[in-house]
Amino acid sequence: DGGITQSPKYLFRKEGQNVTLSCEQNLNHDAMYWYRQDPGQGLRLIYYSQIVNDFQKGDIAEGYSVSREKKESFPLTVTSAQKNPTAFYLCASRDRIYEQYFGPGTRLTVT
Amino acid sequence: QQQVKQSPQSLIVQKGGISIINCAYENTAFDYFPWYQQFPGKGPALLIAIRPDVSEKKEGRFTISFNKSAKQFSLHIMDSQPGDSATYFCAASMAQGAQKLVFGQGTRLTINP
Numbered sequence: 001d002g003g004i005t006q007s008p009k010y011l012f013r014k015e016g017q018n019v020t021l022s023c024e025q026n027l028n029h030d031a032m033y034w035y036r037q038d039p040g041q042g043l044r045l046i047y048y049s050q051i052v053n054d055f056q057k058g059d060i061a062e063g064y065s066v067s068r069e070k071k072e073s074f075p076l077t078v079t080s081a082q083k084n085p086t087a088f089y090l091c092a093s094r095d096r097i098y099e100q101y102f103g104p105g106t107r108l109t110v111t
Numbered sequence: 112q113q114q115v116k117q118s119p120q121s122l123i124v125q126k127g128g129i130s131i132i133n134c135a136y137e138n139t140a141f142d143y144f145p146w147y148q149q150f151p152g153k154g155p156a157l158l159i160a161i162r163p164d165v166s167e168k169k170e171g172r173f174t175i176s177f178n179k180s181a182k183q184f185s186l187h188i189m190d191s192q193p194g195d196s197a198t199y200f201c202a203a204s205m206a207q208g209a210q211k212l213v214f215g216q217g218t219r220l221t222i223n224p
Binding site: 004006031033040041042043044045048056058094098099100101102103104105107 | 216
């Protein structure tokens with residue numbers, strides 16, 4: 001089955017801890033994206049990568065970091081510097097034209 | 112200029128009726144306009160998309176209408192069904208660069224049986 005997987009589905013952390021969210025795709029897409037979704041709001045872009053070993057900040061990158069060492073993988077680390085990390089995190093990848101496909105998401109709760 | 116404004120925030124439609132969600136944008140460089148459907152706790156799924164070279168695109172019960180001069184586009188759901196109850200997002204992006212999507216705020220659609 002081709003698609004995007006995100007793990008875990010739910011994640012709980014204590015304030016002050018870094019946490020890494022996994023995103024894997026087997027669609028052979030070059031471009032990958034991380035979005036954050038808060039209740040009642042649209043999706044906001046955190047980071048994106050158009051090719052392996054390259055990534056760019058999105059609109060709300062502060063407190064987050066990423067890596068892109070493999071085409072299939074684009075993990076997101078939520079650091080302790082992120083002031084309000086509790087949110088629903090969505091990973092996406094894009095084919096050569098325009099279409100972005102989303103994973104199932106990870107709901108992060110920080111207390 | 113990067114914003115996409117979506118309305119209404121919530122919408123209730125009777126089964127069999129037509130659901131209409133509207134979006135407006137400012138940046139004339141946008142040239143790809145998708146709509147996503149999201150069920151609670153799930154990732155958004157691409158529903159239908161349009162390029163500005165056409166004014167309408169239809170796929171089954173879903174139709175996008177596009178008005179380039181007004182910088183507006185809308186989603187019409189014909190014969191709305193309870194299974195269509197979800198949150199819908201419009202978005203826009205440019206062909207150049209990273210093709211980053213700019214999303215509207217979302218519309219929570221409820222179809223009453």
